[in-house]
Amino acid sequence: MAQPDLADLDAFTAVARARSFRGAAALRGVSASSLSEALRRLEADLGVRLLNRTTRSVTPTEAGERLLARLTPALADVTLALDEVNAFRDSPTGVLKLNVPGAVARIIFPDLIPRFLKAYPGVRLEITAEDSFVDVLAAGFDAGVRYDERLEKDMIAVPLSGPQRFVVVGAPAYFAAHGRPVHPRELLGHPCIRHRFASGSSYAWEFEKDGEVIRIQPEGPLITTSVELELAAAEAGLGLFASFEGFAAAAIAAGRLETVLDDWLPPFTGPYLYYPSRRHMPAPLRAFVDFIKAERTRSA
Known part of the structure; x- marks a missing residue:
């Protein structure tokens, strides 16, 4: 049996844990073909199949599971040993x-x-x-x-930072035409621009004042995963938008957007x-x- 290369063993653990050549490649910043070649060499050196490969999945064989269980702590020890040497550098790498x-x-x-x-x-x-x-x-x-x-x-x-807060913003022209809400429930009578996460969920707008918590699910003409598009729609006067203050800070400073319901939106950690x-x-x-x-x- 040929002596396996440490890099090939590391490639095997990455693929076995990710259950995917592409997933492991993305995490490692390498190509999937390079990981596939490393696995081919390792299996040839050991004379044992370590991974079952299909067009839809990659799963360790029994031999692969046993090798993974042994390699995971061993490679972690190698990483720690190298990192202890790294600590002696003027600047870490x-x-x-x-x-x-x-x-x-x-x-x-x-x-x-x-x-x-x-x-x-x-x-x-x-x-x-x-x-x-x-x-x-x-x-x-x-x-x-x-x-x-x-x-x-x-x-x-x-x-990582100090407190943050949410804001509800709208264009000056929008407020001139539709008025400014003074209570969160009034948002149900306004068109609102909603954000949808990649998971498909959309968060409720939450407000708090004097111990009272209000959560609403407003409706409106646009729901999207793009914050940039949401801000553009708000600046165009299509409706009100709620998000992190940092997203709208530049538009607020320039006067393109204005905030409402500030007393219902306290800072959070x-x-x-x-x-x-x-x-x-x-x-x-x-x-x-x-x-x-x-x-x-x-x-x-």
């Missing part, structure tokens, strides 16, 4: 994979990420922006960003970076955590 909500990618990260990468030029960031709830560790990410109501248990959470509690943290993740903490201290 390596890949940091983050899973974040779309709002964070669009509102917070455009200012934060360029400064982090300039401070740590040896780190390569891979950021996936999606609003569906995923197990970030099982999906191959080093850390995730979520709001406190969706944080997973047994995770370390570091505040901003997002958190979260990651598993473990003694050995990868150097790129440690650098990012330290950077965020320093940013929060500087802006306090």
Whole structure:
């Protein structure tokens, strides 16, 4: 039996855990054909089939399951050993994979990420922006960003920003023609522009004042997954739009949109970076955590 290459063993674990060559390739930033070739070499070296492949699925054989169970902690130890050496560098190197909500990618990260990468030029960031709830560790990410109501248990959470808030906005011409609602229930009489997530769900508009919480599902002429289209429709006077204040900040500052019901929309806790509690943290993740903490201290 030929001695297997460590890179081929790592490729096998990636495909076996993702149950997909394309999925593993996307996470690793390589081509699916390169992973397929690595698996071909590994199976030839071992003389054993490790994966059952069909046009619809990839599943480990019994031998593959046993090898995966042994390799997972072993490769993790190798990664930690290499990362301990990384700690002796003046600046850490390596890949940091983050899973974040779309709002964070669009509102917070455009200012934060360029400064982090300039401070740590040896780190390569891979950021996936999606609003569906995923197990970030099982999906191959080093850390995730979520709001406190969706944080997973047994995770370390570091505040990523200060408080945020939602706003309801409309064009000045719209308010001149239709009036300004002063109570959330009045929105049921206004055309509203709705956001739909990639999962197909659409969130209720939630308001709170003096301990009273009101949730409504307004109707209107447009529902879309595109925030840019929603803002354009609101600026065109097609209806009212509710979203993160950061999305509409530029249009509000320019006078193209105005807010209503501000007293019903208090600030809420901003997002958190979260990651598993473990003694050995990868150097790129440690650098990012330290950077965020320093940013929060500087802006306090």
